[in-house]
Amino acid sequence: MTNLKAVAMAEPMLATPDAPTFYFIGVTTSQSSSRRMFPLWMQALERPDVLLAGIDLEIHADPDRYRQVVAHIRREPLALGALVTTHKIDLLAAARDLFDELGPFAQTTQEVSSIAKENGRLIGRATDPVAGGLSLDAILGQDYFARAGGHLLLLGAGGSAVALTLRLIQKTRPAERPQRIVVVNRSPARLARLQQMVEQSNKGPIQFDYIQNNVPQRNDELLAALPPASVVINATGMGKDTPGSPLTDDALFPYNGVVWELNYRGALDFMRQAQAQQAARNLTIADGWDYFVHGWSQVISHVLHVQIDPPLFARLSQLATAARTASGH
Numbered sequence: 653m654t655n656l657k658a659v660a661m662a663e664p665m666l667a668t669p670d671a672p673t674f675y676f677i678g679v680t681t682s683q684s685s686s687r688r689m690f691p692l693w694m695q696a697l698e699r700p701d702v703l704l705a706g707i708d709l710e711i712h713a714d715p716d717r718y719r720q721v722v723a724h725i726r727r728e729p730l731a732l733g734a735l736v737t738t739h740k741i742d743l744l745a746a747a748r749d750l751f752d753e754l755g756p757f758a759q760t761t762q763e764v765s766s767i768a769k770e771n772g773r774l775i776g777r778a779t780d781p782v783a784g785g786l787s788l789d790a791i792l793g794q795d796y797f798a799r800a801g802g803h804l805l806l807l808g809a810g811g812s813a814v815a816l817t818l819r820l821i822q823k824t825r826p827a828e829r830p831q832r833i834v835v836v837n838r839s840p841a842r843l844a845r846l847q848q849m850v851e852q853s854n855k856g857p858i859q860f861d862y863i864q865n866n867v868p869q870r871n872d873e874l875l876a877a878l879p880p881a882s883v884v885i886n887a888t889g890m891g892k893d894t895p896g897s898p899l900t901d902d903a904l905f906p907y908n909g910v911v912w913e914l915n916y917r918g919a920l921d922f923m924r925q926a927q928a929q930q931a932a933r934n935l936t937i938a939d940g941w942d943y944f945v946h947g948w949s950q951v952i953s954h955v956l957h958v959q960i961d962p963p964l965f966a967r968l969s970q971l972a973t974a975a976r977t978a979s980g981h
Contacts (some may be wrong), residue, residue: 674955679710682706685972693948735766754775797829847860882927892919
């Protein structure tokens with residue numbers, strides 16, 4: 653076996669790669685289970701020559717840094733492409749002109765989570781609507797909102813929240829859509845961006861409430877106003893990329909509710925708050941692990957131009973779980 657190690661760089665990696673390289677653009681990439689998972693996946697896909705290189709950028713980095721990274725991937729023949737987390741919106745805003753083509757979801761959500769090369773052209777795609785949708789469907793089961801009722805509270809309006817919202821409003825059957833979605837975010841710009849997408853794409857009668865707020869106690873109040881069986885999603889990045897939770901420890905989750913922490917590693921304060929009430933409130937709780945695996949498989953399929961069918965995905969998921977266990981996440 654050769655080149656089966658994964659590396660992480662604190663600064664954008666601009667040196668010419670000496671082997672086929674898959675880039676991972678995030679905030680704390682060295683702490684990700686992908687470092688152990690990736691070599692196992694490359695073995696399973698018969699591409700053990702491909703290296704993983706992590707690029708850590710601060711949240712809302714300078715646009716020039718995003719452009720530097722994208723230009724490097726575009727320029728270097730051995731730079732195969734990249735998976736983007738956290739920076740999906742900012743990266744595209746800064747480097748849109750460096751892409752030759754954007755996929756339909758990337759155009760709609762104005763974010764890029766997959767950077768790939770096809771016939772010498774740089775292609776940007778948004779994979780979260782598919783990866784997040786598959787994960788949410790697995791958590792809720794069929795026709796959840798028709799069976800259970802309840803609303804959806806999205807804490808955060810970044811890339812993951814936009815992708816999940818798009819997935820829900822594109823559901824063709826009313827039984828699969830909540831009657832009401834409440835979106836909370838600290839910055840008005842992200843809320844306005846999500847609202848614009850909804851107004852352009854919403855084909856169903858979902859009521860949307862957009863609330864600008866950065867006070868946890870106010871989020872507690874929004875949570876308390878939800879009907880039973882509502883779904884609450886932490887899409888803020890708090891608990892992984894930034895400390896804390898969007899809620900206080902006094903927050904009361906909806907009875908019979910579903911709580912989804914989109915992170916799978918870190919302090920996970922939001923998830924721990926839900927776990928403290930799990931028995932008393934009869935909560936269904938999930939972390940972001942399946943989302944993580946679906947997201948990586950989607951991007952690797954694009955970048956390496958490989959078809960990942962259900963049996964192969966099952967094998968990759970098994971390997972990922974083994975890597976997670978080894979990493980302690």
